[in-house]
Amino acid sequence: MRREMRALNRFGLGARIGEAERLNDPKGWVLSQLSGSSRAGSWASDLPSLAEAGDVFSALRRARAQRDQAALAEARAALREHAVRESTAMLSERVRTERPFLERWVAFWSNHLCVSTAAKQQVAALAGHYERQAIRPHVLGRFDELVLATARHPAMLFYLDNFQSIGPESQAGRRTARRGRARGLNENYARELLELHTVGVDGGYAQDDVEALARILTGWTVDGVGPGSTQEASMRFVFRAVLHEPGDKTVLGRRYRASGVGEGEHVIRDLCGRPETARFLAAKLVRHFVSDDPPPGAVDEIAEVFTSSGGDLQRVAEALVDLPDVWETPHRKFRTPQEWIVAVLRAAHFDDVPDSVPQLLRQLRHTPWAPSSPKGYGDTRGEWADPEALMSRAELARSMSRRFVGRRGNGGLDAAQLLSVVAPEDADAVRGLLTDSSIGMDERVALAIGGPAFQWR
Amino acid sequence: MDRRSFLRGMCVGGVATFAMPTVRFAQVPGQGKLVFVLLRGGFDGLAAVVPVGDPSYEGLRGRMAFSRQEVSMLDGDFGLASGLTPWTTLWEENELVALHAMSIPYRTRSHFDGQAILETGLARPEGSSDGWLNRLLQVMDGDRAGIAVAAGMPRSLSGAHPVSSWSPAQLGAVDDGYLDRLGVLYRSDPALHDRFEAALQLRDVAPEMDDMNGGGRRGPGRVDSIMTAAARFLREPDGPNVAALEFSGWDTHANQGMQGGQLDRLLAQLAEGVLTFRREMGQAWADTTVVVMTEFGRTARPNGTQGTDHGTGGAGFVIGPGVARSAVVADWPGLSDRALYQGRDLEPTLDTRAVLKGVIAGTFDLTSSQVNRVFPGSDSVRGLWDVMW
Numbered sequence: 001m002r003r004e005m006r007a008l009n010r011f012g013l014g015a016r017i018g019e020a021e022r023l024n025d026p027k028g029w030v031l032s033q034l035s036g037s038s039r040a041g042s043w044a045s046d047l048p049s050l051a052e053a054g055d056v057f058s059a060l061r062r063a064r065a066q067r068d069q070a071a072l073a074e075a076r077a078a079l080r081e082h083a084v085r086e087s088t089a090m091l092s093e094r095v096r097t098e099r100p101f102l103e104r105w106v107a108f109w110s111n112h113l114c115v116s117t118a119a120k121q122q123v124a125a126l127a128g129h130y131e132r133q134a135i136r137p138h139v140l141g142r143f144d145e146l147v148l149a150t151a152r153h154p155a156m157l158f159y160l161d162n163f164q165s166i167g168p169e170s171q172a173g174r175r176t177a178r179r180g181r182a183r184g185l186n187e188n189y190a191r192e193l194l195e196l197h198t199v200g201v202d203g204g205y206a207q208d209d210v211e212a213l214a215r216i217l218t219g220w221t222v223d224g225v226g227p228g229s230t231q232e233a234s235m236r237f238v239f240r241a242v243l244h245e246p247g248d249k250t251v252l253g254r255r256y257r258a259s260g261v262g263e264g265e266h267v268i269r270d271l272c273g274r275p276e277t278a279r280f281l282a283a284k285l286v287r288h289f290v291s292d293d294p295p296p297g298a299v300d301e302i303a304e305v306f307t308s309s310g311g312d313l314q315r316v317a318e319a320l321v322d323l324p325d326v327w328e329t330p331h332r333k334f335r336t337p338q339e340w341i342v343a344v345l346r347a348a349h350f351d352d353v354p355d356s357v358p359q360l361l362r363q364l365r366h367t368p369w370a371p372s373s374p375k376g377y378g379d380t381r382g383e384w385a386d387p388e389a390l391m392s393r394a395e396l397a398r399s400m401s402r403r404f405v406g407r408r409g410n411g412g413l414d415a416a417q418l419l420s421v422v423a424p425e426d427a428d429a430v431r432g433l434l435t436d437s438s439i440g441m442d443e444r445v446a447l448a449i450g451g452p453a454f455q456w457r
Numbered sequence: 458m459d460r461r462s463f464l465r466g467m468c469v470g471g472v473a474t475f476a477m478p479t480v481r482f483a484q485v486p487g488q489g490k491l492v493f494v495l496l497r498g499g500f501d502g503l504a505a506v507v508p509v510g511d512p513s514y515e516g517l518r519g520r521m522a523f524s525r526q527e528v529s530m531l532d533g534d535f536g537l538a539s540g541l542t543p544w545t546t547l548w549e550e551n552e553l554v555a556l557h558a559m560s561i562p563y564r565t566r567s568h569f570d571g572q573a574i575l576e577t578g579l580a581r582p583e584g585s586s587d588g589w590l591n592r593l594l595q596v597m598d599g600d601r602a603g604i605a606v607a608a609g610m611p612r613s614l615s616g617a618h619p620v621s622s623w624s625p626a627q628l629g630a631v632d633d634g635y636l637d638r639l640g641v642l643y644r645s646d647p648a649l650h651d652r653f654e655a656a657l658q659l660r661d662v663a664p665e666m667d668d669m670n671g672g673g674r675r676g677p678g679r680v681d682s683i684m685t686a687a688a689r690f691l692r693e694p695d696g697p698n699v700a701a702l703e704f705s706g707w708d709t710h711a712n713q714g715m716q717g718g719q720l721d722r723l724l725a726q727l728a729e730g731v732l733t734f735r736r737e738m739g740q741a742w743a744d745t746t747v748v749v750m751t752e753f754g755r756t757a758r759p760n761g762t763q764g765t766d767h768g769t770g771g772a773g774f775v776i777g778p779g780v781a782r783s784a785v786v787a788d789w790p791g792l793s794d795r796a797l798y799q800g801r802d803l804e805p806t807l808d809t810r811a812v813l814k815g816v817i818a819g820t821f822d823l824t825s826s827q828v829n830r831v832f833p834g835s836d837s838v839r840g841l842w843d844v845m846w
Contacts, residue, residue, distance in 0.1 A: 119708065161710050164762045173761075184761025188710045191566070191767065201567050201582075207799060210566075365608045372497070372705050375569055385649060386610035387656035388622040394639050394656075398631045429645035433638055443635055450639055452646035452653075 003027075005423045006327055009457040010289065012100035014343025015421040030321050033099040034314055038106070038140045040132050043093050047086065050129055050154070054224065054235030056082045057125035061225075079124050083117070084358050086128025087368040091338070092352035095345045102139075105317055107338075108288055110135045110369075112281075113150045113197055114376040115159040117369055126155035127369035143281070143311035144272035147197060151268060152237040154222040160189035160374060163226040167218035167245025172227060183227070185245075190214035192374045198271040200280030205252055212249040216256060216263045219244030278306040281316075289320050291331035292380040298325050332423070332456045334381035337364035339457060340393065344400065344449045347421045348413055356403070360396055364389070385455070397450025401442045415444035419453070426453035489820040490691050490745040492700045492734070493590055493613060496727075497572060498708030501755040501765050502772025503803065504720055505541060506555045506785065510534025513792035521759045527716060531555065535785045539716045540724030543732055547776060548783045554775040556812055557787035560753065560805030562838070566767035568708070571752030575809060576612035578832045587616025589831055590699050593817055594618040596827045603699040604659075606687040614701040621655040621697070623686065680704055680730035688737030691745070698821075707751060711762040731776060746777035746820045750809060756801050757792055770803035775816055781843060814840030 007026035008015035023029055040047075048056075056078050063071035094103045110131045117124040134153040138146035150156045157163040165186040166173045176183045190213035195201045223229055223238040239261040249256050249263065254270060256263045271277060282303035286294035302319055309315040325331065335343060341357060341364075361367050371377045378384070415434040419427040430453050434444050448454060504521070507528045508514050515522045528536025529545050535555065537544060547553035561574045563581055570582040578589030587595075590613045594601050605614050605622040614620050636657060643653040687700050706723055713720045727749070735742050754771025770790070790796050790804035798804040814828045818840055829836050 119706065161762060161764075164711065166761050168761070183763075186710055186760050186762045186764070187766050195567050195569075201565075201570050207566065207801075373568060373708075381648070382615060383609065385652060386605065386622040387652045387659065388605075388624050389609070390643075390649065390653045391656035391659075394636065394653075395631050398635055426646075430642050433642060439638070443638075446635065447638055447642060451642040452649050453642075455649065 002424065003327060008100075008421075009343070009423070010326060010333070011104065011321065013094055013097070013103060013339065014100075014346040014457070016346050016349055017417050017420055020420065027321060027327070030101050031318060033101040034140060034317055038102060039137050040093075043089060044132055047089055047128065047132065048082065050133070050235055053082070053125045053129045054154075057122050057235065058224065060122055060125070076121075079121065083124040083127075086124075087358050088353055088355070090128065090131065090368060091342065091357060094338075094342045095353055096351050100346075101317075101321075105139050105313075106131070106136050108285070109139050109146060109313075111371070111376040112284065113147065113156070114371055114374060115155040115369060116371050116374065117367075118372050120159060123155060123159050123369070126153075126158070129153075130155035131369070138313075140314040140317070141312075143277075143306070143313055144269045146313070147193075147272055148265065148268055150197075151193070151217075151220065151264070154225070154235055154237060156189070157220060157222050157237065158225060160192055161186045162189035162217055163221040165189070165214060165218050165221075166227060166243045167215055169246055170218060170244050171242040172240075173243075173245075185211070185214050185218065187211060187214040190217055193217075193268070194271070196375055198268075198280070199252075199274055199276040203274070203276040203280065209251050212251045213267060215245040216249050216251065216267055219261065220264055272311055275303075275307060278303040278311075282306060285316070285320060286323075286325075288333075288379050290323065290325050291329075291333070292382070295325050295329075298323050333379070334385050335455055335457050336377065336379055336384055337361060337366035337389075337393075338368070340364075340455065343421075343454070343457070344397075347418055347449075354403075360400075364392055364396070390455075393455070394446075394450045398443070398446040400449065401446035413441075413445050415441060415448045418445065418448040422453040423456065426456065429453065488698060488744060489822070490696075490698055490700075490738075490741065491590075491593075491817065491820050492687060492691070492702060492745065492747045494727075494731075494747060494749045495572070495575070495611060495613065495701070495703040496707045496749065496751040497568070497703055497705040498751070499568065499571070499753045499755055499767055500707035500723075500751045500771065501709060501713065501720060502557060502559075502751075502770070503754065503757065504713065504765075505538050505724055506531075506557055506772040507536050507538055508534060508557070508789070508792065509536050511789070511792045513794075513796075517757050517792050519759060521713065521715065521763065523715070531783075531785055534789075538721060538724055540721040540726075541728045543725075543728040544776075546732070547735075551782045552776055552778055552780060553783045554780045555785045556773040556775065556807060557785060558770040558790055558803055558805055559750075559773055559787070559807040559809055559812065560770050561809050564769060566753060566769070568752060568767070573612065575750060575752050578810060578813065578835075580834050587618075588613035588701075589813065590614045590701055591616030591618050591620065592831045593821075594620070594699060596830045597698075597821055597823070601699065602697040603701070604687075604690055604697040605701045606683055606690065607701060607703050611701045611703050614699070619651050619655060621659050623659050623690070624683075680726040681733050684730040684734040685737055688734045692738050692741040696741075709755070709764050710760065710766060711764040713759075713764045743778050744820075746775065746779050746816055748813065748816055749774040749776070754803050754805075757797055757803055758801065768802035769798045770805035773809070773812070775812065779819060786841070808838050810835050810838050811841050814838065815842050818842060 003026045004020040004023045007030050011030045060075040060079055063075045097103050115123050115127050115130055130153050134149040138149050166184050168184045173184055187210050191210045194205050219240045221238060221240055224235045228240050241260055244260060247258050251267050256267055282299045283294050285302055286298045290298060305319040306316050430451055434448055507523050509525050510533055528538055529542045530536040531548060544553055563574050565571050573582045576588050577586040579586055590603060594603050595618045603614050603620040605611055608624045610622050640657060643650050683702060687702060690696050691700055709720050738745055750773040751771055753767060753769055755765035755768040760766045788806040790806050796804055810832045817823055818828050
């Protein structure tokens with residue numbers, strides 16, 4: 001039963017009651033989820049297009065610019081509604097999916113290349129579309145294609161300010177300088193592209209590399225938001241040559257000949273292929289799927305597969321599942337709040353998430369697409385298991401057991417059954433209380449999902 | 458004006474001390490309370506403690522330069538940005554030290570490395586070290602306590618010494634019997650047991666927080682409500698000795714703004730929050746020191762989007778009755794092109810560890826060997842012992 005629980009909880013999004021018993025080949029079940037398209041299925045067909053997301057985005061900007069309080073209130077309400085719709089759809093898919101490993105894989109890369117509403121509220125208009133269209137289609141493809149897709153998505157361009165970065169010597173830069181309105185370079189995205197997305201902070205780059213990369217990426221902007229846009233623009237990625245810094249640039253010792261948008265494509269592919277990137281990603285992946293202290297041998301193995309496959313993320317995913325450490329060693333990972341809530345709902349065979357879930361996640365500091373920095377949300381015990389967080393989970397477990405979890409199934413959910421979805425060694429420790437009939441059943445359900453056994457995967 | 462004469466000019470007022478900054482920390486009577494406020498994101502020291510007296514300042518900041526009339530002058534050369542104006546009260550009562558041209562001991566423009574170094578108190582970013590506040594709890598005599606009044610446990614307070622955390626979430630009410638039974642379950646999990654016990658203990662104090670105004674985790678009331686909560690924990694006679702607080706939003710890459718702008722509003726919330734904290738502490742304020750720091754300063758020049766990018770030297774504050782006297786403490790390097798670090802940032806001349814060593818020595822009456830254990834590898838960094846009297 002231990003291998004079944006590893007497959008369902010370590011690689012999946014949480015076992016359902018009765019699911020482990022039906023699983024014949026745990027590892028094969030995980031691997032089989034990687035075949036087929038990674039694109040969003042029919043659940044996403046009614047979700048907003050980029051144009052619709054752009055309308056929500058632009059309405060807020062317009063109301064702000066015009067200082068129109070009524071329009072602003074309306075635009076904010078529309079943004080909130082849009083954000084709840086997007087995050088509820090995403091979370092519901094995680095609750096009902098039969099390919100939970102694929103959803104975990106999407107979530108990992110979406111967080112690795114995160115955009116966030118925390119610093120810029122308007123990102124909420126674009127974040128759902130970003131995950132669906134920039135992240136999801138590429139998670140079983142090559143890493144450089146994935147990063148390029150994020151570099152060209154308006155959510156990333158807006159979130160990390162590249163949309164408004166102007167080459168000082170570009171046509172637009174010189175023109176604004178002549179008018180005494182110096183606008184110019186913003187190195188925010190370039191720095192995080194190096195530090196967080198590719199080679200990592202120890203990747204051997206210096207300030208000059210950051211600035212050169214920022215110059216290369218000038219002109220990568222958003223039609224309708226960036227400099228030079230018209231009112232009725234599309235919100236799509238656009239390369240504007242008039243903003244682009246002329247001349248050759250050098251990043252990490254490699255020279256990039258002046259070639260407009262091609263420079264950026266070239267340098268991003270180079271960064272994605274560097275050995276530092278392979279090491280950085282391998283350590284992060286092993287930390288996420290195996291242990292807060294990644295075993296060095298496992299990291300070496302994943303880095304090697306990443307490099308030899310040319311950054312083929314499907315091969316990397318398979319290699320993770322093949323790691324002996326995942327199946328044989330006693331490592332365990334503390335569930336993040338999103339993982340915990342999704343696991344609770346999956347255990348109880350929910351088909352979608354109740355309306356209150358976005359609010360619960362906000363209270364647990366894990367609102368979708370809202371990490372406090374471009375580093376994304378953490379995934380270690382140190383980052384999530386502080387006393388206040390455990391108490392919050394205890395309180396939410398009680399309220400969920402009253403409001404919906406306790407009412408599932410025929411005559412309600414059985415607390416003892418919930419023990420079948422956690423690791424057997426964790427289950428034994430709590431069995432006594434959960435079968436104590438002097439305690440009301442809905443409290444026993446709260447004890448099961450709020451107790452320690454349910455906090456690990 | 459060259460650097461030397463600028464320094465001389467600074468000294469004339471007799472308030473700011475420059476040659477080698479000497480800020481004295483008091484042997485505060487009683488137990489001592491320390492609040493470490495981390496401004497995550499790298500706040501722009503040059504737009505908070507504004508060097509209007511530096512001859513290069515106006516040219517360097519251009520349209521983002523403040524005039525003398527727009528700031529509250531502290532001495533002849535530095536003024537507080539308008540958002541921090543409420544702190545002139547602290548200045549007049551000798552409770553405010555502004556630190557400038559200060560930096561962590563490692564040159565990085567990475568938020569994450571910078572915060573890791575500031576929070577671990579080490580000279581280099583290292584994997585899994587305890588936070589310096591946690592090590593402080595470990596080296597102090599007697600049974601000392603620490604609390605994070607924050608969403609999540611800041612690195613600075615994490616480590617081997619058990620600590621608490623609390624944040625003002627309004628979740629569903631639960632009864633004690635349920636929590637007792639849950640406590641029994643947690644006893645079977647050694648990795649989580651201590652943490653859950655700590656959370657149970659905090660519930661005894663927390664119900665008082667119901668009347669906190671402005672609640673919520675965001676918006677203008679947030680800093681104030683966190684500060685109020687921190688004071689209510691710390692002012693108890695057996696309350697924690699050390700608190701870690703953190704506020705984000707300081708990474709002002711674009712449209713940083715001037716008076717009333719993005720940064721200024723954050724500064725105003727911080728200023729009001731600290732004054733609320735002081736009021737709420739009541740008598741316990743006499744033993745309390747508040748330190749405000751950030752992971753790095755920002756570029757000396759504005760960037761192309763009316764903001765500032767990641768830089769090096771920045772500003773910070775030490776606040777409390779224990780400071781020797783109000784002062785701007787900086788070995789001011791100047792803002793001329795030649796003086797800037799790598800031609801772009803304020804050159805750091807003051808190590809954050811020097812300040813923190815002085816603060817903890819003064820606040821908790823520690824020996825220098827204890828202080829050096831809190832900041833391993835810092836023996837050669839002389840603490841600013843005289844920040845406090």
